[in-house]
Amino acid sequence: MIRRFSILYRSPRYRRVPVGIQPMAFKPHDTNGQPCRCSPGLAMLLLPMGRLRQSSQEQGSWFMPTISFASSKGGAGKTTSCIVLGTELAAQGTQVVIIDADPAQRLKRWSQLAPLPQGIEVVASAGERHIQDEIAVARGRAPFVLIDLEGTASRLTSFAISESDLVIIPAGEEQQDADAAIETLAEVAMEGRARRRDIPAAILFARTSAAVKSKLERHIQAELKAAAPVFATQLHRRTAFSSLHNAGAGLRDLNPADVNGIDKAVENAQRFASEVIDMLEEAMNAQVA
Ligand SMILES: Nc1ncnc2c1ncn2[C@@H]1O[C@H](COP(=O)(O)OP(=O)(O)OP(=O)(O)O)[C@@H](O)[C@H]1O
Numbered sequence: 479m480i481r482r483f484s485i486l487y488r489s490p491r492y493r494r495v496p497v498g499i500q501p502m503a504f505k506p507h508d509t510n511g512q513p514c515r516c517s518p519g520l521a522m523l524l525l526p527m528g529r530l531r532q533s534s535q536e537q538g539s540w541f542m543p544t545i546s547f548a549s550s551k552g553g554a555g556k557t558t559s560c561i562v563l564g565t566e567l568a569a570q571g572t573q574v575v576i577i578d579a580d581p582a583q584r585l586k587r588w589s590q591l592a593p594l595p596q597g598i599e600v601v602a603s604a605g606e607r608h609i610q611d612e613i614a615v616a617r618g619r620a621p622f623v624l625i626d627l628e629g630t631a632s633r634l635t636s637f638a639i640s641e642s643d644l645v646i647i648p649a650g651e652e653q654q655d656a657d658a659a660i661e662t663l664a665e666v667a668m669e670g671r672a673r674r675r676d677i678p679a680a681i682l683f684a685r686t687s688a689a690v691k692s693k694l695e696r697h698i699q700a701e702l703k704a705a706a707p708v709f710a711t712q713l714h715r716r717t718a719f720s721s722l723h724n725a726g727a728g729l730r731d732l733n734p735a736d737v738n739g740i741d742k743a744v745e746n747a748q749r750f751a752s753e754v755i756d757m758l759e760e761a762m763n764a765q766v767a
């Protein structure tokens with residue numbers, strides 16, 4: 479997969495860089511801000527992130543994406559995926575503000591379990607009357623703003639979606655997940671119409687098994703692929719991901735003596751983050767074109 483991204487980076491599509499953005503020499507950083515010791519392949523994988531980080535700094539507010547995690551199904555994987563993306567972006571040296579816009583405040587709870595990785599700030603939303611101001615303030619504090627939404631449609635979710643540059647819809651491989659994802663896509667489209675702009679949305683398969691798919695799972699994947707863009711990367715069901723909810727901090731902070739498969743989860747998170755950057759870049763290119 480790492481090879482896939484390095485090929486992708488060299489591909490003509492990547493040469494279509496948006497106006498004002500130039501490829502740059504990028505040194506990935508770890509969560510302490512120290513340069514990472516990583517393979518050339520991994521460095522290549524992280525290049526798009528570095529380019530966006532530089533562009534955010536150079537362009538001011540020109541590219542400061544707001545990404546919401548939405549699904550009308552409870553337990554779809556919104557909070558977990560939001561933590562995984564936020565901590566991964568921060569691990570690459572980017573600043574991220576995560577707004578916990580779910581009254582249940584599970585993400586806020588995660589943020590209090592252990593010291594947060596450098597570059598991440600978590601704020602709890604004060605509700606629908608405040609969310610737009612909270613997003614505006616967060617945009618002034620970090621290039622990436624992530625919003626973890628509650629599992630039911632509400633005015634708060636509508637406001638957050640309408641402010642988003644990308645809506646990520648986590649889904650499992652059950653019919654209820656597919657129905658909820660389609661419902662959420664319809665909500666995003668409705669907000670887009672109200673705002674007279676396309677709001678990019680994509681489905682992220684989460685809590686999936688890496689094993690061979692059953693007929694039902696294949697059917698659900700096909701149904702969702704026909705409805706919307708789907709991340710090639712899936713956040714498979716891994717103990718490392720669920721452990722974030724009781725250990726706090728990021729995947730790299732988990733103790734390998736307590737949790738199996740941290741490396742695979744980190745690789746998974748890197749691919750997911752890289753695809754998110756690809757998707758944002760595509761959306762930007764579409765806007766510029
Ligand atoms: N990729 C994964 N691997 C293992 N466990 C996962 C994964 N994604 C989510 N989970 C687990 O599934 C449960 C629900 O996940 P999560 O809280 O992220 O869903 P949610 O959509 O935010 O739910 P809610 O709508 O209630 O806020 C949690 O216990 C979490 O640990």
Ligand SMILES: [Mg+2]
Pocket residue numbers: 556557558580584626627628
């Ligand atoms: Mg949640």
